[in-house]
Amino acid sequence: MECSLIFNVPTNRMGFSSFFTWFLLVFFVFSFDVVQSFTGTYGVNYGRIANNLPSPHSVVTLLKAAKIKNIRIYDANHDVLTAFKGSGIEIIVGLGNEFLKDISVEEDRAMNWIKENVQPFLPGTRIRGIAVGNEILGGTDMELWEVLLPAAKNVYSALQRLDLAKTVEVSSPHSEAVFANSFPPSSCVFREDVAQFMKPLLQFFWQIGTPFYINAYPFLAYKSDPDHIDINYALFKKNPGVYDAKTNLHYDNMFDAQVDAAYAALEKAGFEKMDVIVSETGWASHGDENEAGATTKNARTYNYNLHKKLIKKKGTPYRPKKPVKAYVFALFNENLKPGPTSERNFGLFKADGSIAYDIGFTGLVASAADSLLLSFKDIGIRGWFRISYSWVFTSCFAVLMLLNERL
Numbered sequence: 001m002e003c004s005l006i007f008n009v010p011t012n013r014m015g016f017s018s019f020f021t022w023f024l025l026v027f028f029v030f031s032f033d034v035v036q037s038f039t040g041t042y043g044v045n046y047g048r049i050a051n052n053l054p055s056p057h058s059v060v061t062l063l064k065a066a067k068i069k070n071i072r073i074y075d076a077n078h079d080v081l082t083a084f085k086g087s088g089i090e091i092i093v094g095l096g097n098e099f100l101k102d103i104s105v106e107e108d109r110a111m112n113w114i115k116e117n118v119q120p121f122l123p124g125t126r127i128r129g130i131a132v133g134n135e136i137l138g139g140t141d142m143e144l145w146e147v148l149l150p151a152a153k154n155v156y157s158a159l160q161r162l163d164l165a166k167t168v169e170v171s172s173p174h175s176e177a178v179f180a181n182s183f184p185p186s187s188c189v190f191r192e193d194v195a196q197f198m199k200p201l202l203q204f205f206w207q208i209g210t211p212f213y214i215n216a217y218p219f220l221a222y223k224s225d226p227d228h229i230d231i232n233y234a235l236f237k238k239n240p241g242v243y244d245a246k247t248n249l250h251y252d253n254m255f256d257a258q259v260d261a262a263y264a265a266l267e268k269a270g271f272e273k274m275d276v277i278v279s280e281t282g283w284a285s286h287g288d289e290n291e292a293g294a295t296t297k298n299a300r301t302y303n304y305n306l307h308k309k310l311i312k313k314k315g316t317p318y319r320p321k322k323p324v325k326a327y328v329f330a331l332f333n334e335n336l337k338p339g340p341t342s343e344r345n346f347g348l349f350k351a352d353g354s355i356a357y358d359i360g361f362t363g364l365v366a367s368a369a370d371s372l373l374l375s376f377k378d379i380g381i382r383g384w385f386r387i388s389y390s391w392v393f394t395s396c397f398a399v400l401m402l403l404n405e406r407l
Contacts, residue, residue: 041310043070043327044348045280048077050334052351056083058364059331062353063089066361072279072327074134076117085124092129092171093118095155097144100133103154104147110154111161119162129169130155131279135215137194137201138177145197148172149204156208165208172201173213173279176220176258179265184244185251185318188261189268202271212271214262215280215329218254219293219302223342226292229254235283235298236305249317255281255306260318276319278326281306284342285333285356294342300357303328303348307359 046059054062056079063071064087073080074094084091095103095113103110118127132152136144152170159165178198182188190198202212218234232239234254241252251257255278262276283302287294306328313323333347333356350356353364 040069041313041323041325042068042307043072043325044068044331045327045329046071046073046080046331047329047334047337048073048080048332049337050332050351051336053332053334054351054353054364056080058353060084060087060089062349062364063087063331065364070327071331072131078117078121081117081121081125081127084126085121088126090126090128092131092169093127094131094134095151097133097136097141100136100144100147100151104150107154107157107161110151111158114155114158114162114164118168119164122164122167127168129171130159131213132170132172134173135175135177136172137197138175138191148197149201152201153204156204169210170208171205171210171213173215175215176217179261182258182261182265184242184246185249185257185260186244186246186264188264190265195269199269202266202269202274206271206274211275211277212262212266213277213279214258216255216258216262216278216326217281218258219283219342221254221258222293223287223291231293231298234293235301236309237301247318251317253305255309256316256324259324260316263316263318275322278324280329281326282329282346284345285347286345287342288340291340291342294345296357299346300359303357304359 044063053059056077059080060083063069069088070090072092072094075096076093081091081093099113103113114130118130121127132155133144133148136148139145152172156165156170159168159170176182178190178194180189180191205212222229222231222234230239231237233241233252236253236255239252241250242257243250249260251260259276259278263272266272266274266276283299284291284294285296285299306326310324310326315322316324328348330346330348332349332351333345335344335351337343347356348359348361349363355361355363
């Protein structure tokens with residue numbers, strides 16, 4: 001946020017005291033940090049289904065070095081929340097699927113969960129949201145479909161009672177399974193069986209100002225149909241693209257098409273002004289023989305191009321003025337995740353904190369020379385500003401005192 005301060009600087013002797021007051025005001029205004037809400041476009045999912053990951057404190061160091069200011073976790077682990085205290089990194093915590101039935105019963109149960117897992121860490125740890133469940137609608141457990149909305153409402157009501165509803169968002173991320181179809185993007189619509197649960201949930205989220213969170217994976221789409229999907233289209237590389245005849249829009253990458261498909265489904269459901277945030281997206285660097293496209297080269301290409309797009313704050317063809325916001329999956333490779341090999345190889349970083357491939361980030365594991373250089377850079381820059389502030393203030397103060405004596 002830019003801040004423009006305009007002052008009428010006195011130029012005569014009578015105005016000296018006013019000028020001195022003005023000088024002190026300017027000095028103190030620019031000496032203190034201005035706290036701002038996170039307004040960027042790039043975040044990362046910090047999954048921890050592994051037994052070989054760096055400590056949460058080391059993760060904070062890693063995220064700061066990479067200038068990643070926004071993360072999601074899939075629980076409310078106290079060690080993680082404690083480690084992130086004072087880091088300035090904004091976190092969405094997860095209320096796991098296993099808690100939904102219990103919390104949907106009554107608000108007090110949601111209150112107890114929040115008092116145990118959220119409130120004690122505020123405001124030092126910047127918990128900005130609670131994700132109620134993960135990929136519930138469209139999943140196989142129909143009982144969870146029925147309790148999702150009551151659980152979300154109870155969580156929100158509890159936050160209101162604790163005076164936290166204005167700072168902690170309530171959301172619930174969805175998979176592509178909620179859609180009946182998504183190609184071309186303008187034809188996307190919610191599945192009929194999902195819609196009866198989705199529409200009341202969207203109505204509630206619209207009332208409290210929550211965006212629609214979608215897990216969008218071009219990798220999964222390509223893996224399921226490599227013979228008919230151009231991998232360059234999935235990787236943000238040069239390709240003929242696809243044309244949506246209804247909107248007359250051209251798409252040169254699948255990620256944008258998936259986001260706009262979500263916008264189209266929301267419009268048809270009556271929520272055309274609801275924002276879309278990508279809660280998960282990524283590309284596996286390794287997979288089984290039948291997992292097409294799961295290579296280190298492709299993972300690097302996808303995540304490099306995605307990062308470039310997001311930091312430029314670009315929109316989509318259907319929402320060109322609305323910068324896309326996305327959380328990449330995932331921070332680390334997770335060696336204990338079940339399922340195909342790809343599930344354990346989505347990380348931007350390896351378990352030891354080194355980069356899995358280069359997209360411009362710095363890992364925890366670096367040469368001594370690199371570490372020394374970074375230390376000197378950090379000390380040099382911060383030190384220069386501290387010394388400059390002190391020197392400028394002292395010098396100006398001395399000059400002003402001298403002028404005052406002469407005047």
